[in-house]
Amino acid sequence: MDYDTLVIGAGAAGMMCAAHAGGRVLLVDHAKAPGEKIRISGGGRCNFTNMYCDAHAFLSENPHFAKSALARYTQWDFVALIDQHGIPWHEKTLGQLFCDNSAKDIIAMLRGMLQSAGVDLYLQTSVTDFAKCNDGFTFTLNGAQPGTARNVVIATGGKSIPKMGATGFAYDIARQFGHRITAPEPALVPFTFPDRRFADISGVACPARVTANGPSFEEALLFTHRGLSGPAILQASSYWDAGQPITLCLAPDTDFSALLRDKRQSDGKKALTTELARHLPSRLVDYLSTHMDLSGRLGDLSDARIDRVTQALTHWHLTPGGTEGYRTAEVTRGGVATDHISSKTMQSQLVPGLYFIGEALDVTGWLGGYNFQWAWSSAMAAAHDLTS
Template structure:
């Protein structure tokens, strides 16, 4: 039987970073992953360039039943800390949009950074290797049944991630383990996911597939309200693009409608009426100066207005109705594209029984949960990786602070 100070299950973003940090603090660390290939989610992230953090990160960029839980870890290991590490590894990067940082070259560079950090910490990695069971050991710590034999560990870190993209190794192992050890689970559901609509309702809009435009989208009310100014993308089955991915995380009920302002920088109900005296254009042409051509044509058809009618001859009431419909499009998704297309999991191991300082279970001393398996879900834009780094760092610090018992 092999003995380690800590066994980290899951060699994704959080697991690799935690293992490397703990190893560099002098712990004997074993990192186990059941997937054939290392860190596939990092590899496919950010369109292959890994949006590894965001310059501006705070609790407001995360969703959780306990929105304050992430505060401590995010404050102790910040985007600046990770940026320094990226620079120390000589990785060139750039800012793309709203503080989002991407590798210039490839996400493989972030994987190599994490591998080198693990090597610097003397981390032992078994991959592919499954873990059949984890149980407390009567003498303290834990015993794990792995595909490579029995292992004894003073502490166990669960870093098995969320449920999205099952074909590259996602599993509910961490959630099941948490339940078995008495933890509550906040219902997992796909987040940062394209939304779908009833095919019959969507048929006219399907013709707009591929069209993208900046919108304001919102859902919910009060504290639970989400609102984003981002691009929306029409697809054959519904809506996608950053605006929709962001707002999908905020939908809490199937019967929650979306509000979309398709022209957030304009005030069309007023502008069209104001344009009447000077305009010699037909309504369709005037409208198309303010919205993408394909969308404006469809919208007029939808509003049952004659695109060929001179603007000057249109009734004010019709123009106001048309403008208002553009600014207040209300629509009800029928579902989403599910785990196959989701970028993250909303929900996970409830933070109620975890220490926000160390990520340690309050129910089972020595057991830790980090990364996406925890009920902390970031916005699109590098926030989920930052949570992986910050929670992993908080955990590694704590692992090193307590003497080993195994």
């Protein structure tokens, strides 16, 4: 059990790194199968990258940290890889790239690459007694089998979706060797409201611009039994801090002020709610009418009332009670702090031979393929260093 490199975590980053690390490589995971998050991602079709991926779409204490790895292994490099393996793909929206057939195509590609590289893959295997030694690291597999490795790559991700085996293992290892942890939080996650105020319109969706702590995202908004979801909400959740309000702008492409003024002249007998239901879901208009004054006809609206209605629809302030937590969070915000990690190689600057890649680090991408691209890019940064 003497290896050049031990990679812990057989997810997207771990498999990608192990396949390119060179030498004798052991890839270990406690799950029954590799790439489980890949398998369930994108509705089973894996949103494997984004055409517009660059560092602006990532959160971190150090907003510059991701730049080097993303520039050295880009989204087009990964697209070239899947093209080489004959995996058909398509753009869905906003530059999001998906497999035509199944996310399993990506897993099969990575497993084939592991096999071609001669990587030893051990599943349902735990790593304990992890320690530094003169020639690298010592460890024990499943509490019984000792091993050594000159280099170790931690690719175990964050805490999101614990039912799939997510743990804080990466943080424990980082702390063991003196690294700081940026407080982990669920990200890309739905908001909850303790009063379940949207239960009556659960399932209603509409375009919206959602603002949280500065940044705004314009995509679909979904009302749920527990609160708010949909792409715009998931994006905003990565920037939200507990106790902060969020702002909803419903139907952001609609200029309600100009529209209602025009309709007041041309269609004055029409009810305000009838006109609003042409631009918003009728169930949502019914809900809003119980919380704001939407009574009367268009012809009776004063300029001041039009301004109040417009303000209510475009600056709807809400304070979530919380989020659905790691149970449904797509990723983890925070993680191993980057202040003692090389942005070019992902190697620890405190412990030579120790690398952290993927979601384990304090690098969190937007929804839409960005986090997978960070997995590929950070994995290749580490692999390049391991083979140099």
